Amino acid sequence: MSDQKHATAYWKENLKYLLILLSIWFLCSYGAGILFVDQLNAIKLGGFPLGFWFAQQGSMYVFVILIFVYVRLMNKLDKKYGFDND
Incomplete structure (x- = not known):
């Protein structure tokens, strides 16, 4: 795998993690704190x-x-992508 494809795959997976985690935080803060407050x-x-x-x-x-x-x-x-320093 070329260095550019390697870096692109790494970045795509990183963005996937960011979107998932920020979605969880959004649901907990905005959803649970504002949208679903009456039910909760x-x-x-x-x-x-x-x-x-x-x-x-x-x-x-x-x-x-x-x-x-x-x-x-x-x-x-x-x-996984060999960017660790250990």
Whole structure:
């Protein structure tokens, strides 16, 4: 595989991961915090409505978790395409 095709395949897979992870974050922050808040408020978490919790705390927690997931995925992707320094 040529270097250009190799880099293109790497970048396409990277963008796929980014789109998936950002979609998850969008659904958790905008979807759960704004769009589906009325349905989620019927559920309580720690004494607070779940929709309120997602709007105030949940989306930040999900974002931090997705950062760690992205790092792990990128480490695997780097090894797959030979871009790791180890």
